[in-house]
Amino acid sequence: xxxxxxxxxxxxxxxxxxxxxxxxxxxxxxxxxxxxxxxxxxxxxxxxxxxxxxxxxxxxxxxxxxxxxxxxxxxxxxxxxxxxxxxxxxxxxxxxxxxxxxxxxxxxxxxxxxxxxxxxxxxxxxxxxxxxxxxxxxxxxxxxxxxxxxxxxxxxxxxxxxxxxxxxxxxxxxxxxxxxxxxxxxxxxxxxxxxxxxxxxxxxxxxxxxxxxxxxxxxxxxxxxxxxxxxxxxxxxxxxxxxxxxxxxxxxxxxxxxxxxxxxxxxxxxxxxxxxxxxxxx
Numbered sequence: 001x002x003x004x005x006x007x008x009x010x011x012x013x014x015x016x017x018x019x020x021x022x023x024x025x026x027x028x029x030x031x032x033x034x035x036x037x038x039x040x041x042x043x044x045x046x047x048x049x050x051x052x053x054x055x056x057x058x059x060x061x062x063x064x065x066x067x068x069x070x071x072x073x074x075x076x077x078x079x080x081x082x083x084x085x086x087x088x089x090x091x092x093x094x095x096x097x098x099x100x101x102x103x104x105x106x107x108x109x110x111x112x113x114x115x116x117x118x119x120x121x122x123x124x125x126x127x128x129x130x131x132x133x134x135x136x137x138x139x140x141x142x143x144x145x146x147x148x149x150x151x152x153x154x155x156x157x158x159x160x161x162x163x164x165x166x167x168x169x170x171x172x173x174x175x176x177x178x179x180x181x182x183x184x185x186x187x188x189x190x191x192x193x194x195x196x197x198x199x200x201x202x203x204x205x206x207x208x209x210x211x212x213x214x215x216x217x218x219x220x221x222x223x224x225x226x227x228x229x230x231x232x233x234x235x236x237x238x239x240x241x242x243x244x245x246x247x248x249x250x251x252x253x254x255x256x257x258x259x260x261x262x263x264x265x266x267x268x269x270x271x272x273x274x275x276x277x278x279x280x281x282x
Contacts, residue, residue: 008168010194013044014066017051018059018077018087019175031076031173031180038184043195043202043253044072054078059090067095067167072191074184077175081133087172088164092141095167100142101135102152108160109138140164141172155186163187197253204255206262208248209280210271214239217248220268224261231257244282245271 015035021027032049039046047070052058059078066073078087092099113134115122122130141164142151153163163183164172171187173180210217214237225235233252240246248269250258266272274280 008071008194009196010044010071010191011196012070013039013046013072013074014070015046015049016059016062016066016073016075017049017175018054018075019051020054020084022051022077023053027175030177031175034177034181035074035076035184040205041202042188042191043197054084054086056086056090056093059087060094063091063094063166063170067170071169073170074173075170076173076180079137079172079174081136085136088136088140091166091170091172095141095170097141097143097166099139100144102138102140102142102162104148104154105138105140105152105160105162106135108154109134112158112160138162141166153187153190155183159183159186203251203253204258206250206258206265207274207277208250208265208269208271209245209274209277210248210269211245212270214246217246217269221248224265224268228252228257228261233258240278243278245280247274247277 013035015032017029017032019027019029022029029051032051036046036049048066050062050066052062059075063073063075075087075091078085078090089099110124119130122128124131138160140152140162143166150168151165153165154160155163159179159182161174161179161183166172173183217237221235221237228235228250231252231254233250233254236249236251238247238249248265248271250261250265252258262273272280
């Protein structure tokens with residue numbers, strides 16, 4: 001999957017959330033859910049999401065495996081200035097690359113990263129523990145045989161944090177949600193030409209509300225699933241505990257075909273099409 005990763009078509013994606021704080025319950029991961037919606041909107045098939053510890057061996061194993069298996073891989077977290085931020089060094093080792101201080105990222109850091117309260121004496125020209133810590137955030141896994149623009153992407157003019165691309169398809173992101181989201185939005189223009197649908201129209205989802213319990217619609221949904229499988233449409237059923245109505249979904253790319261099924265599905269689940277889950281709750 002990683003060969004010519006910066007130019008090959010993107011069909012599948014994988015997401016690695018890195019952080020002891022997520023596994024320990026201190027931080028609630030919202031990035032994977034946001035990324036799932038991002039992929040869905042672009043028609044990318046997100047195949048796997050994993051949450052792993054700040055552990056070098058786990059990061060190495062997950063990065064290698066996902067890079068091999070999926071077209072577009074992201075990591076989130078572990079690129080800060082402290083000792084437990086080990087994503088860059090772990091991914092560098094995963095793909096036998098050195099860590100290199102990226103000069104353009106350093107210039108952008110000096111421009112956009114101002115000293116915080118308590119750092120009044122800090123400056124970028126004087127060696128200090130604080131400077132060493134900051135520089136950890138721009139010492140990137142880097143293949144000197146490849147063009148810089150294939151490895152380091154600045155997705156926004158007002159950010160110094162780069163997207164570091166390793167092995168052609170592993171994209172390293174920060175864990176801070178607002179940065180994560182902004183940087184992915186900034187990356188979108190680079191992704192669109194590599195999608196099956198270059199306009200990025202994505203995948204369609206039709207929702208149906210039904211008063212019937214899942215056991216009552218299971219037989220029909222099995223038949224429907226077999227019928228539409230060849231068209232790449234997936235049928236889903238989702239109970240809504242404590243509510244009077246459940247939800248049936250159709251998900252796929254062939255919008256016209258899916259629209260042709262609406263009357264049939266409404267009749268067989270004794271329900272109706274809805275736009276938002278719960279809109280017809282009692």
